[in-house]
Amino acid sequence: xxxxxxxxxxxxxxxxxxxxxxxxxxxxxxxxxxxxxxxxxxxxxxxxxxxxxxxxxxxxxxxxxxxxxxxxxxxxxxxxxxxxxxxxxxxxxxxxxxxxxxxxxxxxxxxxxxxxxxxxxxxxxxxxxxxxxxxxxxxxxxxxxxxxxxxxxxxxxxxxxxxxxxxxxxxxxxxxxxxxxxxxxxxxxxxxxxxxxxxxxxxxxxxxxxxxxxxxxxxxxxxxxxxxxxxxxxxxxxxxxxxxxxxxxxxxxxxxxxxxxxxxxxxxxxxxxxxxxxxxxxxxxxxxxxxxxxxxxxxxxxxxxxxxxxxxxxxxxxxxxxxxxxxxxxxxxxxxxxxxxxxxx
Ligand code: PHE
Numbered sequence: 001x002x003x004x005x006x007x008x009x010x011x012x013x014x015x016x017x018x019x020x021x022x023x024x025x026x027x028x029x030x031x032x033x034x035x036x037x038x039x040x041x042x043x044x045x046x047x048x049x050x051x052x053x054x055x056x057x058x059x060x061x062x063x064x065x066x067x068x069x070x071x072x073x074x075x076x077x078x079x080x081x082x083x084x085x086x087x088x089x090x091x092x093x094x095x096x097x098x099x100x101x102x103x104x105x106x107x108x109x110x111x112x113x114x115x116x117x118x119x120x121x122x123x124x125x126x127x128x129x130x131x132x133x134x135x136x137x138x139x140x141x142x143x144x145x146x147x148x149x150x151x152x153x154x155x156x157x158x159x160x161x162x163x164x165x166x167x168x169x170x171x172x173x174x175x176x177x178x179x180x181x182x183x184x185x186x187x188x189x190x191x192x193x194x195x196x197x198x199x200x201x202x203x204x205x206x207x208x209x210x211x212x213x214x215x216x217x218x219x220x221x222x223x224x225x226x227x228x229x230x231x232x233x234x235x236x237x238x239x240x241x242x243x244x245x246x247x248x249x250x251x252x253x254x255x256x257x258x259x260x261x262x263x264x265x266x267x268x269x270x271x272x273x274x275x276x277x278x279x280x281x282x283x284x285x286x287x288x289x290x291x292x293x294x295x296x297x298x299x300x301x302x303x304x305x306x307x308x309x310x311x312x313x314x315x316x317x318x319x320x321x322x323x324x325x326x327x328x329x330x331x332x333x334x335x336x337x338x339x340x341x342x343x344x345x
Pocket of ligand 1 (some may be wrong): 167168169170254257260288289290311312313314
């Protein structure tokens with residue numbers, strides 16, 4: 001093929017290439033090891049003198065021209081292909097209101113945030129703690145030694161390394177005491193709440209779940225008494241239910257409090273008259289609580305001779321059921337959006 005023929009063929013192939021792969025193939029055809037232009041350059045060794053010079057210049061010029069044409073066409077085709085991809089992709093304009101209902105907060109999140117806000121306003125810090133913990137924090141540090149019958153009520157899921165999923169938010173008590181205990185000497189009380197997911201080996205029904213939420217609260221200082229406990233619980237619950245709730249304490253046993261109580265609130269449904277929801281008693285059990293046992297304070301590095309405190313374990317899931325009138329506890333983990341999305345604030 002002479003130069004003119006190569007030139008013509010080059011123009012045709014570049015013209016015909018409508019995809020990047022085709023232009024790549026054409027480039028190999030002309031500039032590759034056995035390509036037309038490469039062969040023409042190799043053919044120069046067969047000519048001599050003036051002819052070699054003119055031909056040499058012409059082939060080299062053609063080579064440069066071909067390189068320029070190929071990269072120009074390649075860029076052009078790449079552009080076209082990108083455009084085509086963009087045009088084919090679905091269009092998302094994030095600034096356009098969707099017209100769909102926006103997502104909503106889970107009812108547990110709603111009550112949890114509400115309680116957090118109320119307790120924060122009373123000077124409580126909101127703590128974080130993991131869902132996986134160990135035997136010490138979940139039981140031993142809470143005055144529940146191995147083989148204590150109280151463990152029967154709180155069987156849970158154990159990991160192969162001996163760790164476990166916490167059965168109650170009380171598991172965070174020791175960590176909270178260690179975190180803030182030194183402030184007591186400086187006259188700063190410990191006031192902390194800790195909302196968290198808890199797990200128990202439980203057969204599920206409308207009132208029992210293996211996964212549920214509690215909110216732990218502790219207050220430790222000099223001279224903390226049961227009156228402080230009652231005051232804080234009553235204030236908090238009145239705010240949550242947006243009315244003045246009556247509370248009463250009954251004795252309750254938990255190894256980590258002494259004395260221990262079950263705190264009941266007057267039934268919101270019948271106003272305390274007695275109805276099926278409160279089993280005709282007029283009261284609903286809501287929040288186990290008590291004065292922190294000296295052994296638990298000691299385990300947390302706090303001197304029980306100097307300081308006292310109260311702790312409570314508010315059933316957040318139960319609170320959400322009462323507040324929103326949710327009858328089946330299993331709804332919370334069900335993923336049934338029709339049920340869970342109606343409490344948007
Ligand atoms: N952790 C206890 C439970 O889940 C509740 C509790 C907390 C009781 C704090 C007393 C004080 O059963």
